[in-house]
Amino acid sequence: MPKISDEKRAARRTQILEAAWSCFQAQGLHATTMDDIIKASGLSAGAVYSYFSGKDALILAAVKTSLGDLQALLEPLLREPPPSPGVFVERVAAAVARFSARDGYDLRRVALLGWSEAQRNAQLRETMRGFYLAFRDRLADAAALWKKAGALGADASARDVAKTLLSAILGFVVQSAIMDDVEPKDLARGLRDLGKGGNADAG
Amino acid sequence: MPKISDEKRAARRTQILEAAWSCFQAQGLHATTMDDIIKASGLSAGAVYSYFSGKDALILAAVKTSLGDLQALLEPLLREPPPSPGVFVERVAAAVARFSARDGYDLRRVALLGWSEAQRNAQLRETMRGFYLAFRDRLADAAALWKKAGALGADASARDVAKTLLSAILGFVVQSAIMDDVEPKDLARGLRDLGKGGNADAG
Amino acid sequence: MPKISDEKRAARRTQILEAAWSCFQAQGLHATTMDDIIKASGLSAGAVYSYFSGKDALILAAVKTSLGDLQALLEPLLREPPPSPGVFVERVAAAVARFSARDGYDLRRVALLGWSEAQRNAQLRETMRGFYLAFRDRLADAAALWKKAGALGADASARDVAKTLLSAILGFVVQSAIMDDVEPKDLARGLRDLGKGGNADAG
Amino acid sequence: MPKISDEKRAARRTQILEAAWSCFQAQGLHATTMDDIIKASGLSAGAVYSYFSGKDALILAAVKTSLGDLQALLEPLLREPPPSPGVFVERVAAAVARFSARDGYDLRRVALLGWSEAQRNAQLRETMRGFYLAFRDRLADAAALWKKAGALGADASARDVAKTLLSAILGFVVQSAIMDDVEPKDLARGLRDLGKGGNADAG
DNA sequence: GATGAATGAGTCTTCATTCAT
DNA sequence: AATGAATGAAGACTCATTCAT
The missing domain is CATH 1.10.357.10 (Tetracycline Repressor, domain 2)
Incomplete structure (x- = not known):
């Protein structure tokens, strides 16, 4: 895949963030695993980590x-x-x-x-x-x-x-x-x- | 072995609970490990578990x-x-x-x-x-x-x-x-x- | 289990170290996974980690x-x-x-x-x-x-x-x-x- | 598209190999990631993989x-x-x-x-x-x-x-x-x- | 009753490789 | 041909809990 557009990137970020919130809210910040968020986002682990450096960054x-x-x-x-x-x-x-x-x-x-x-x-x-x-x-x-x-x-x-x-x-x-x-x-x-x-x- | 007295039991409970709070407060509920609490209480793992059935019970x-x-x-x-x-x-x-x-x-x-x-x-x-x-x-x-x-x-x-x-x-x-x-x-x-x-x- | 004797501790350390060497030697230091060593040692992950703080410590x-x-x-x-x-x-x-x-x-x-x-x-x-x-x-x-x-x-x-x-x-x-x-x-x-x-x- | 010239290909190979060695040497063979080499070579992942079939081939x-x-x-x-x-x-x-x-x-x-x-x-x-x-x-x-x-x-x-x-x-x-x-x-x-x-x- | 070593499922994270564009 | 975003299997390590002594 060639370079992705900025809008696409932003959309992906939002997609991950929304997945994160729906998990965080249902289970709390710490009971939510990265895997929960990854599954909910529909992306792969690597993709999520390419947008956010880790769980703390995602929470922030x-x-x-x-x-x-x-x-x-x-x-x-x-x-x-x-x-x-x-x-x-x-x-x-x-x-x-x-x-x-x-x-x-x-x-x-x-x-x-x-x-x-x-x-x-x-x-x-x-x-x-x-x-x-x-x-x-x-x-x-x-x-x-x-x-x-x-x-x-x-x-x-x-x-x-x-x-x-x-x-x-x-x-x-x-x-x-x-x-x-x-x-x-x-x-x-x-x-x-x-x-x-x-x-x-x-x- | 004679049963431990009720006062003693209550004192132990308090001791554990105080250890728990000092940990919880310093690190948060989830970042606190049972081991932190066990260490802080000065008791053994088994002892703590004999007073509280688990971490959730301890939190409650x-x-x-x-x-x-x-x-x-x-x-x-x-x-x-x-x-x-x-x-x-x-x-x-x-x-x-x-x-x-x-x-x-x-x-x-x-x-x-x-x-x-x-x-x-x-x-x-x-x-x-x-x-x-x-x-x-x-x-x-x-x-x-x-x-x-x-x-x-x-x-x-x-x-x-x-x-x-x-x-x-x-x-x-x-x-x-x-x-x-x-x-x-x-x-x-x-x-x-x-x-x-x-x-x-x-x- | 009550406190383990010093000899027993030393024996366990040796046991782990020997397992580590047999793996290291067969596959190299980095290709050897902690799991390989854990399996070879016959102990559990937690036990191995209670004797050595991590892979680097084990190598050292x-x-x-x-x-x-x-x-x-x-x-x-x-x-x-x-x-x-x-x-x-x-x-x-x-x-x-x-x-x-x-x-x-x-x-x-x-x-x-x-x-x-x-x-x-x-x-x-x-x-x-x-x-x-x-x-x-x-x-x-x-x-x-x-x-x-x-x-x-x-x-x-x-x-x-x-x-x-x-x-x-x-x-x-x-x-x-x-x-x-x-x-x-x-x-x-x-x-x-x-x-x-x-x-x-x-x- | 005209095929890339042989000299160009050879130059690219050398470029990648040199990038690889500078990484290998600084961090060791296994601690060096393909990404390190890719970044150091200035090429894309795909390009590097078109010259070498994988990390082992690169090492060899x-x-x-x-x-x-x-x-x-x-x-x-x-x-x-x-x-x-x-x-x-x-x-x-x-x-x-x-x-x-x-x-x-x-x-x-x-x-x-x-x-x-x-x-x-x-x-x-x-x-x-x-x-x-x-x-x-x-x-x-x-x-x-x-x-x-x-x-x-x-x-x-x-x-x-x-x-x-x-x-x-x-x-x-x-x-x-x-x-x-x-x-x-x-x-x-x-x-x-x-x-x-x-x-x-x-x- | 008490101890604390041992367990092992579960977590976060990395990274070699692929392939749609 | 080239790109680089995406994949996902695998790795290191943790920690609530148990149970032999």
Whole structure:
């Protein structure tokens, strides 16, 4: 075979990555063997190894791809933030839930696997840290907007609001993956209810 | 030979479990070998196997123990909830952070590992689900108290508040494990700021 | 099984080493697979690996053992050198030939394999270098004796004589392994003939 | 398409063979992969395989080429042998040493690799055997000349002298490859010293 | 009861060779 | 003729578990 085209190469990579994710998700990162992925990809061992240098590289690439997809999913919401934090969180949660309903790819499970792996893979940890840090910065930008628009008090800390919103979102991912009984609107409602306490300033 | 005493047995179990956690945490659940645990426990392979039927049982027991410890840690806060949700979340986060500073045992890392493993271990998943469900119920009880005391609006949904608070807490665990730059009081402040929006009802 | 005795351990090591040599010799160092050695040893893969950390370690140990055996074989000749260099070379060659007739272990082939491997294994190279250096020193000692006894001229260089004798011996190993038509006494005769030239000082 | 010219073909073969030797020498015969050779040759896999049927054929061809080169190197010395065996050995050793100083090609290392490989490759073994046998015959011819010229005693065995000289030469290759501290003149001196013993006939 | 040596199925990875383009 | 992507059998090594002593 003569030199393969760049598109073809990219397509093969995607093909392998998708095979990898469907395995990872079904069995976990470590219980998945390279052979599982090779079989699922429909390629030979050698071919898979010519695209990825090994299992760790495959995991890293898979997680990066996944973060990229998530990034694309959230970009519109970050570019033009909804009128209030509550609506924002609900929309993000809804996007995550929608993304998780795809066949053979549940973003929530993927996230849990990635976080766990990040504990022992420094490169993965840094990649993730960078991603969430950037996301939180965008969140802080949105908070600044909300302050200007009056959706947040004038003395609100954009930074702390961003941290809290990120927590709520990440927590939604965990809770929804494990309990499977949380809806985006539950979160929105809870957030709203928390904000209307008689002496909210005590909290 | 006289049977070993029950206390002795319990002590051995604890000894093994602690060895297991220190390994799990340092290397992850799957990268830890039984031999690592055996070495760390100071016992022989046969001895370890006489206390736990295998690696999966050890993982399950370790996670259960960990959840039990967490339960004990949170019990006081649940029995006599602080005056407001914000304070509550801050105290829980502080307890988690304190628990994570212990030598050779970081509750946050442990949680991430457990969640990931729960994806492929049904028994573990059910154990966890039960734990978080129970915790959320206690949270809803607290929310009911807060409603009565006026710390929450009269029309607040205790259930949704509980879900939201659990999300915030779980999300704190994730964010703090990965980014390591979130303080309990950041969360409390963010939650308070979120509640004081000019048109909070829009969220 | 409780702790194994030291003798038993040593016996197992020997058992594995002998299996390794019979394979190495029959198929070469690299064409021999660990599985070949494992099968030949009658042990399991795990057992073999518990005695030797890997194939390289096994090769190194095998060569070292082989050098040790050779050392033991030559020691008597070095301790009390025969009356002349010619007799010495003949006896060494005879010892090598005798050692090579053992079942499943041909010292000459072993030597060729080891030399080749030493090209790409620094540790092995150093081990060998040290061995031959020491042997050459002993040879120089013998040469000094021969000088004193008049079997060598008074102005002979013990160092160069040692180098030359070592060359003759090593070359005998090569030639005999490849051509299989050289006898120890051929070497002795050739050496004597070379020494009796009319104008030997011209060489 | 016009067939590639014969010169071109020959040039390609040489190109591949040289690439092969530079790899073989640096990493050993077995540690060198076809891919190493392909990369080093600058050709494609298919091209290399169109010139050589496989790795074994490449090794065989490489060794043959190497023996041919050696043959060419020694031919002048064999055609008109130097006045004495000592000078002859010194000149051969010097030629080998000179040949080994070439960049990326050390005849001594090459020889060790080839001998080792010959243990498990019958065709290679025969090729080598034939080469050394022929060389030894030429050596015997030279010995006959030396006898006639008085450089060797009248009762010298040309055959045994040839065997002994070959041993010295092969041994020089080994010793010099492993210890790297032997000079051609050391060998000449040692040989001369060995010949001047008071009672050389005892050796 | 305890020990730890032994087991062997299973993992990741490599690499000589082929053949569609 | 040439290319180089793809193949897949084979290799080195690991590790959860067992069981003879």
